[in-house]
Amino acid sequence: MKIKEKFNLRQASVPIMFILICAVCIPLSGLSPKMLINEIITRMGRNSFLILSLLIPIMAGMGLNFGMTLGAMAAEIALILVCDWQIVSVPGMILAAIISVPISVLLGIFCGKILNRAKGREMITSYIMAFFVNGIYQLIVLYLMGKVIPIKHSSIKLPRGYGIRNTVSLLSMRQKLDNMLAINVAGVKIPVLTFIIIAVMCFIIIWFRRTKLGQDMRAVGQDMDVARDAGINVERTRIISIVISTVLAGLGMIIYLQNMGNIATYTAHSQIGMFCIAALLVGGASVDKASIGNVFLGVILFHTMFIVAPRAGAYITGDSMIGEYFRVFVSYAVITVALIMYETNKRKAKSAASMKLKDAQDSEETQKSADAQEG
């Protein structure tokens, strides 16, 4: 009981630290409560779905899926094509989602298969794999689009005749989902439909945990050998978890980009993985345990810090870049601390297990020698 309490306090330390940072920075930022709430709600709608995509691999014991950027890349390719075909508004988003799913599935299978060959080192493998797939993405977007894959519009295509511009405008889709059924409460815009989609996703995750596949994933996450002995196809289960995560990341990226109103063709996906993971960890999640509550707490705290830090930095030092550096530093620091904590706990657990085994062996040997002496 005492150990559990200590563990919980340790997990809560990151959110508590962020609450304190926000408590200090909010008054210094000079932002009005209405503006701050507006910003936070916008960012909740924009980012929550993406962060939810990280939960299933954690459940399957594969840690933080840095490979979620693969899904983001699939979504970007789909959106570029849809933009060129001039399919606009919500139908454009639905079509982009339909196109992104098979690409995400293929990338997810590929990622899952590689991660199965790197058991125990899934996070670093998925992180490096995101770089590798980014290279392929760049090849497709920079050289094949316009040359092999037909791209008609000059607003999307680079002037040289092939390749996609640095920024693709999504003006025809901008906040179409957010504005549908949106309500205004005391000057705060609430994107009701986006929140409904996020809520549905939360219920699907809760339901999924109770299914046979969800239970299998939890079993695999706890102990792969035991799960294998129980007849679970561990490799397949792990691949499915990565496929689901990649597909959800793709859908989340479409929600994210429709809110932004443009695609930073070559950089949007690389940032997204890092910030989603940081937000989840800020919400109190760890590498091996995360819940839906962590997602929402993380989005609120991390993005509050993101909004207020530059202004607070400008107030304290007279230079807004200090706040800018601070929030970037915190993003990376929180991931580093989480990984160190995870590794330390893993080593502690391993050494405790080996000590236990050694004790058991010693006592067995003592028993044997005692029996021999008696005999």
Added chain:
Amino acid sequence: MDKKRQLIFRGAAILIILAIAAVMFVIGRGHTIYFDNKTAEYDGKKYESFYKVAVIKDKEKVAKLADDERGMADLMGQTLSVTLEITDEKGADPHSAKVSMPIPYSLDGIVINIPELMAGLPAEAYMTEFVPVATSEDEEEEEVVIDEFEITDDM
């Protein structure tokens, strides 16, 4: 038997998704419609522009055109339905006309000449494809930025 059923369900699911994609292709096709209130000539006959035209789409005024002006509106789908509020000459009372016409799927931008449309001429008279002229800004070579580690405010 179970495998066969599974296969049928999967096939049906894929077909449904493809059907949804096809529907999205049709209903989501965007067009930019340019309305011209300009004097035009067709078959040797001149069609004079109006003093003022207001284009109303979905109860919203999307363009307000004086004589010899062009306005634009975005359209989703293959049918353009607008109400034109036309003032023939200064001081005259405006009269309304409801217009509905199919828009060719393949065209991104379409120019509609209102005087010719109101004269009841065929579609090839009042409807032409809008061909954008490349600006010097479009022609300028763009440096592609693929820096992985750059962090921006786009969160």
